[in-house]
Amino acid sequence: MSQRVNRQVLLASRPPGIPQAEHFEIVTSPVPELQPGEVLVRNIYLSVEPAMRGWVAAVANYSEPVAIGAVMRSFAAGRIEASRDPALPVGTKVTGLFGWQDYAVVQGTAIERRVEEDDLPLSTSLGVMGINGVTAHFGLLELGQPKAGETVVVSTAAGAVGSCVGQIARIHGCRTVGIAGGPDKRALCVERFGFDAAVDYKTDDFAEQLAKACEGGVDVYYDNTAGAISDAVMAHLNVGARIVVCGTASVASWNPAPQGPRVERHLLVKRARMQGFVIFDHADRYPAARRDLAQWLREGKLVYLEEVLDGIAHAPDAVAGLYRGENLGKRLIRLTDD
């Protein structure tokens, strides 16, 4: 075991905003011997998330910042290659916060989940069956509370969370409007993810297009962007609307908070609710969400798109690339065959 070489992506410096390739470095180190209770996980897929911007930020946040010099925090999916935890035999497929590295030595209790859906690709355990899927499921159904016949608008609608939100809303009988950047993503929303309408926020007539797509008003707005995109949606709220604040991808820096049109009067006149959440608070809800998601996948009601980058060398620039909008689908890094 000690002959194995572990490539690790470390956070080299604190990014002022979106982490760029230059804020990381790749090093190699030996894999340590296992202590009792530990397992060795061979990472097969690493996840790339917009939320990583927050994880490496120094400003107040919902989790401790990744330390300078530490392995970049990340969900990963892999296989147990050695085990000193009798409950976790070699060969078990698992997910957890194993970090951007080839191998992780962790306590057995740090395993987030055994992946038991053998009929689904392992990669889905990081996307539609992973944090993205459960985020979409919880945020939409618990906070958005969509009812059949209502209109649900989603920003970053072609993304890993947004595409799932739109499809879950549709499964619940809602009319769905996606907002995405560029003609390719806009087309994806309608053609692949089944949105009833989609609007490209990069066009000059975005506001007019959105108004047309939301003629009956907006009952639920699942917001992954904040910023000007959200300002445009707020103008169309129906009475009793729910705004789910899941992410703020369009805003480059929150320190200090940028200015925007105040929302209080909208919320008051429309008796609307705007609520933020962090999915990690709701881990008790993951199993039920995954049961729904797996069923919809098997029934063909839920589809997903992945963009797989081959090799750990892609990791340092991978988050910056998300914010450049260059990916189509859930971004993953594959380290080895599964």
Place this chain on the structure above:
Amino acid sequence: MSQRVNRQVLLASRPPGIPQAEHFEIVTSPVPELQPGEVLVRNIYLSVEPAMRGWVAAVANYSEPVAIGAVMRSFAAGRIEASRDPALPVGTKVTGLFGWQDYAVVQGTAIERRVEEDDLPLSTSLGVMGINGVTAHFGLLELGQPKAGETVVVSTAAGAVGSCVGQIARIHGCRTVGIAGGPDKRALCVERFGFDAAVDYKTDDFAEQLAKACEGGVDVYYDNTAGAISDAVMAHLNVGARIVVCGTASVASWNPAPQGPRVERHLLVKRARMQGFVIFDHADRYPAARRDLAQWLREGKLVYLEEVLDGIAHAPDAVAGLYRGENLGKRLIRLTDD
């Protein structure tokens, strides 16, 4: 009955923002004969509300704008002087949207409530037992969901709604912080309404004072002002905070919405909820709220302050005066002895 002369305050023109004296005119007209099912109410107290700004605004709102030339919409409390509704005998004390006038001829079904608490002054039926009290009760308890030991911050804390919110929060075991304008109102908050701390937003060191008063963070913010006052409070939210959007008194115009610091990141990182409401949606909750309020009044746990202006001539300038901050307590206009 037809000899009676009715003084009426009409909306003479559409105010661009806060209605001023010049936007009203006082006229006299005869009181019409009653038709079957109608009653004649002699108004004793007229109410003056910050919300009247919205009622006379032409922009989209939660109620139809008061028409130019119509009697100003208002809650009033009075006594039935003539009746062609057998269910409502002469002498019954009632409240309703009787308007700014001496007499109202209305259908018996338009009576909002018979005032049956003979031990409480009739004036309270427009304030602490009226729309202000039920607004405070519903907004705080239903949307704010305060728990014992939590910190509740209230803006316009010396006002008719705010003072009631603070006391109800205290009754529920919360620590209360009031925000008010000027030393007199600040003192009222602590000395009369029992806030644990109060901060004057008109002082130069408001932000520092607020930070000190909210050292343990803010769990519930009951917002009657929006604007810069709210921006200061948002910096102190605890995880899971609830923001109740009840009014926007500090913002002179919402057309277009003024700029302010965006709130999305606060809401996300703090898993916070911001929700607007319009009390008229919740009329089914008034009786239960009034039972609580009457009990607390009788037990001496809830106190109130009224500012009574004598004579209908005060009406045209009365709303503007609220926004100038000149009143202490619930502003009422008394037309005759009760």
